[in-house]
Amino acid sequence: MKPNTPAERLYNGIIKENPTFVLMLGMCPTLAITTSATNGIGMGLTTTVILAASNLMISLLRNFIPDRVRMPAFIVVVASFVTVVQLLLQGFIPSLYDSLGIYIPLIVVNCIILGRAEAYASKNKPIASLFDGIGMGLGFTLSITCIGAVRELIGAGSLFGHQILPLADAAAGKAGYEPITIFILAPGAFFVLAALSALQNKFKIGAAKRGIDPSNPDCGGSCAACGNTMCKGKRG
Amino acid sequence: MDQMLHVSSNPHVRDKMTTSKIMQLVVLALLPTTLFGIYNFGLRALLVVVITVASSVFFEWIYDKLMHKKNTITDFSAVVTGLLLALNMPASIPLWMPVLGSAFAIIVVKQLFGGLGQNFMNPALAGRCFLMISFAGKMTDFAVSDSFRGVVDTVSGATPLAALKQNGFTDSSVSVLHMFIGDIQGTIGETSALAILIGAAILLVFKVIDLKIPLTYIGSFAVFVILYMLGTGKGFDVNYLFSHIFGGGLMLGAWFMATDYVTTPITPRGQYVYGVCLGVLTAVFRLFGGSAEGVSYAIIFCNLLVPMIERVTRHPAFGKGGKKA
Numbered sequence: 001m002k003p004n005t006p007a008e009r010l011y012n013g014i015i016k017e018n019p020t021f022v023l024m025l026g027m028c029p030t031l032a033i034t035t036s037a038t039n040g041i042g043m044g045l046t047t048t049v050i051l052a053a054s055n056l057m058i059s060l061l062r063n064f065i066p067d068r069v070r071m072p073a074f075i076v077v078v079a080s081f082v083t084v085v086q087l088l089l090q091g092f093i094p095s096l097y098d099s100l101g102i103y104i105p106l107i108v109v110n111c112i113i114l115g116r117a118e119a120y121a122s123k124n125k126p127i128a129s130l131f132d133g134i135g136m137g138l139g140f141t142l143s144i145t146c147i148g149a150v151r152e153l154i155g156a157g158s159l160f161g162h163q164i165l166p167l168a169d170a171a172a173g174k175a176g177y178e179p180i181t182i183f184i185l186a187p188g189a190f191f192v193l194a195a196l197s198a199l200q201n202k203f204k205i206g207a208a209k210r211g212i213d214p215s216n217p218d219c220g221g222s223c224a225a226c227g228n229t230m231c232k233g234k235r236g
Numbered sequence: 237m238d239q240m241l242h243v244s245s246n247p248h249v250r251d252k253m254t255t256s257k258i259m260q261l262v263v264l265a266l267l268p269t270t271l272f273g274i275y276n277f278g279l280r281a282l283l284v285v286v287i288t289v290a291s292s293v294f295f296e297w298i299y300d301k302l303m304h305k306k307n308t309i310t311d312f313s314a315v316v317t318g319l320l321l322a323l324n325m326p327a328s329i330p331l332w333m334p335v336l337g338s339a340f341a342i343i344v345v346k347q348l349f350g351g352l353g354q355n356f357m358n359p360a361l362a363g364r365c366f367l368m369i370s371f372a373g374k375m376t377d378f379a380v381s382d383s384f385r386g387v388v389d390t391v392s393g394a395t396p397l398a399a400l401k402q403n404g405f406t407d408s409s410v411s412v413l414h415m416f417i418g419d420i421q422g423t424i425g426e427t428s429a430l431a432i433l434i435g436a437a438i439l440l441v442f443k444v445i446d447l448k449i450p451l452t453y454i455g456s457f458a459v460f461v462i463l464y465m466l467g468t469g470k471g472f473d474v475n476y477l478f479s480h481i482f483g484g485g486l487m488l489g490a491w492f493m494a495t496d497y498v499t500t501p502i503t504p505r506g507q508y509v510y511g512v513c514l515g516v517l518t519a520v521f522r523l524f525g526g527s528a529e530g531v532s533y534a535i536i537f538c539n540l541l542v543p544m545i546e547r548v549t550r551h552p553a554f555g556k557g558g559k560k561a
Contacts, residue, residue: 178330182370191344 004124006131013135019112020143021197026112030144031189033103037160040148041141042096043103046089048137050081051113055121055133057081062122074117079108112136143196150192155183255352258497259312261444265435266319266492272431273424277327281424285322288334292318295342305351313352317341320360320493323425324485324532325367326378333371337363357539358499361489361532368532378421395421397483398528400476412475415482422484429482436491445495448504452511453490453518454481460519486518489531499539506542506549513538513545 001008019025029047033039057077058065065073086104089097097104107113116136121129152158157165157177165177182188274282296314300307308314321337341363346355368375378395414420418428425432439445461480465472480486494500494514501510514534521530 178371178374180336180370181372182366185369187369 004128006127009128009131010135010138013132013137014139014142017136018139018143018200019136020140020147020193021200023112023115024197025115026110026140027193028106029103029110030147030193031186033100034144034148034151034189034192035155035184036152036158037145037149038096039099040145042093043100044137044141044144046085046100046104047107047110047112047140048134050078050085050107051116051137051140052130052133053081054078054113055116055129056126058117058121059124059126059129065122070118070122071114074114074122075108078113078117082108112140146196147189147192150196151183151188154180155185155188255311255313258444259316261439261442262316262492263312263319265438265444266316266323266425268431268434269323269425269428269488270319272418272428273323273327276419276427277424281327283331284325284327284329284334284424285319287331288322288325288338289315289318291335291338292321292342295339296347299343299347303347308351311352314342317346317360317363320358320425321363323488324360324364324423326375326423328377329374333367333374337367340366353498355498357536358493358496361493361536361539364532365536378423395484395528397479397522400479400483401522401528412478412482415479426485426488429487432487432491439491439495445491448507449495449500449511449514450490452508453494453514454486456512456515457481457486457519458515460516461523464519464523480522484522484529485531489518489535490514493532494535494538499542501542501545501549503546503549503551506545509545509549510538510542513541 001011013019017023020030026047029043033043054074054077058074061073061077082105085107086097089100089104116132120132124132149159152160153164157163157167157179168176168178183192270285274285292314293309296309297307299305300309318338321341322334325334325337341359345357345359345362346352349355364375376398415427416429418430420427436445436450440447458477458481461477462472465476470476494511501507517534517537518530521533522528
């Protein structure tokens, strides 16, 4: 895959440099709002829209923003988009707006957005930056939806608000699932984040040991036919 | 220290005491408490104890097996963890909860951080808090139906501490004598101060623990409660003070769980600081917090402070510090 093409940027954001599990960015919303899968997907898509728009805007402005004031300039751009999205959410999806609460305005200081603006959008062309934002945003959405789904399933026995596991009812003498409440409280976020990060590392390292570098889709998994000495599979 | 040749840094002091022996002594010292719990709450308590200990040992064994590590169940630390966890649960708990608690205590808190000696907080208490946060209702449901005696038979009353919290100072249902002997409601191991003190005496005689942490813990707790009584203008009430000392998990916590080697400071001064932190926090949680109990949260919180306490109370190295001439 050629670098900086839209497809490569999407792959990079979702798998290779997944902002949550690989870059470990944006931990604050990741830990705080993933109490349910719905919250995860809502927060993720909101962030994706802002990330894509701000990446595009910053990339377009990259030759006009003086280096010395780039941070304030980025924040102004991001904050404008956040305000727009916040008002839209409040107007059209008030239930999501209520459940995300303070974490919507806090997207302004989400380090994925500032990180991509600084590391990518301010140095690359607008189209690539737009897709970088979409890729990163989708990677973030996917990750926090997974975390939210696991926490919701274990902590409340439901998924996207639908009761999957029938709950026990002591009063009616009904046997059923006893939700492990700690998983929808703060400690559960850390448990699930750590477990899922470990799981994806396990897959990546396992693949690398077999000679396949999953972060390098070019080689198609065959190390013999590949001349890339920087590849993990080659080195290991 | 089971190997014949052992290369390690100093100090090279040799002692007949091994980890395994210390842990066996702790199990021995916990026996009076366990037996009293079984007497008080019936065979159901025995079942909970057996299941918790067995599942703790099982999780220790299976983790070592799966991770290709040396088998560590012979050091008895998993038995101690399981026993302490069992003593911290009510006898009427659904039987799968102890298994879940043991799994959390052994695998997450102990083994993932490197096994015995590396755990950052007391595994048994962490397991208890995990269950307490998840299943608050079941963990505080003290209804017992198959007791040997008529006294607590089918009584699902509040623990003395919960009664004290609800009714305030003038609660005549709380008798200090009963709390000392232990024929009251509570978790399996916390009710009898007498049985716990017998166990503590065993540990003291064999020099497994010393008095520094338990006494500063209970002492600073008592001082705080007295100050609270005087400060709120209720006047000094011996009954209230001793109800707080003998009630709930304070005795079990102070003698058996706050003295865990791994999660307490090694410096003597640090142990005093640690004891005072525990006493004050327990009193704050009990008197001002939402729940009647505060010992387990106080202990695991102070476990986290231990590295900092050790850092500030470390003895200065020879030749360092002191006054410049």
